[in-house]
Amino acid sequence: MIQFHDFGIDIQTYTDRGKGNDFPDVRQCPHCPSRRPLHRHGYYQRYALTAEGEYRLWIARYRCQECRKTVSVLPSFLLPYVQYTRPVIWQAVKAWFETPRQGAKTKQVGFPTKEVILFYVRRFLRNLSRLHLTFRTLTRSKQRIFYLVFQNNFLTNTTSDGNPFFTITGRSVSRYT
Known part of the structure; x- marks a missing residue:
């Protein structure tokens, strides 16, 4: 399961701190009724793409002692299973709706192709x-x-x-x- 946490810093600072970020303590398992705090279960790396470049981020994992399931804590600027950051996706969708017939604005936001923007626009419309x-x-x-x-x-x-x-x-x- 994934939980979000607002670290109050930008992506560059988060990347520079690496494993030294102020990761929160997960006090209760979201999977089971156990009230015991979860134990740190290591880290994994994932990519985040912005208009400025790409970043390798460390994501903390926690494990419940009772049900043995893991919980990952993502920073609030990321979305699960998506490499582009949330602000970049929102800027691309917004730019698409402001100029729907022009593909020139897509390069300004940081997306490589028009198809990627169309994917997020369709997802936004589907969830509207x-x-x-x-x-x-x-x-x-x-x-x-x-x-x-x-x-x-x-x-x-x-x-x-x-x-x-x-x-x-x-x-x-x-x-x-």
């Missing part, structure tokens, strides 16, 4: 319904919060600068504008 569903769910939950706050008069207090905030079941919910 999932993205739409996610945002629709978020919008509905925001509408429910507004209903609870304004219809049921849950206005309880104001902040130090006089702006109202709302509490719902003990949590502070900022007002959406």
Whole structure:
């Protein structure tokens, strides 16, 4: 299984640090109900391609003592099983939609061929319904919060600068504008 971690550094710094990166401790196995922390199970290398060049990165692996399965921790700028970094893929898809008939912009982003960009554009379009569903769910939950706050008069207090905030079941919910 793969878990993501934001190291808060760019790809060049991550590469320079190598195995000396500040890898997180995985405290619980995502495969089984074991609460024991996972043990470091070594490293493996993988490539990452950007517009600036290619990088060899060290990825930490952990192993559960109970179920014996492994977990890899990927930096947040990578995608599983993909060599191009997430920002490069997003720039390529964005450039494609801004100029769909021109292949000239593809070289600026760092992709070698038009076919690779078309692969990611098709993947983005295929998953668009999932993205739409996610945002629709978020919008509905925001509408429910507004209903609870304004219809049921849950206005309880104001902040130090006089702006109202709302509490719902003990949590502070900022007002959406």
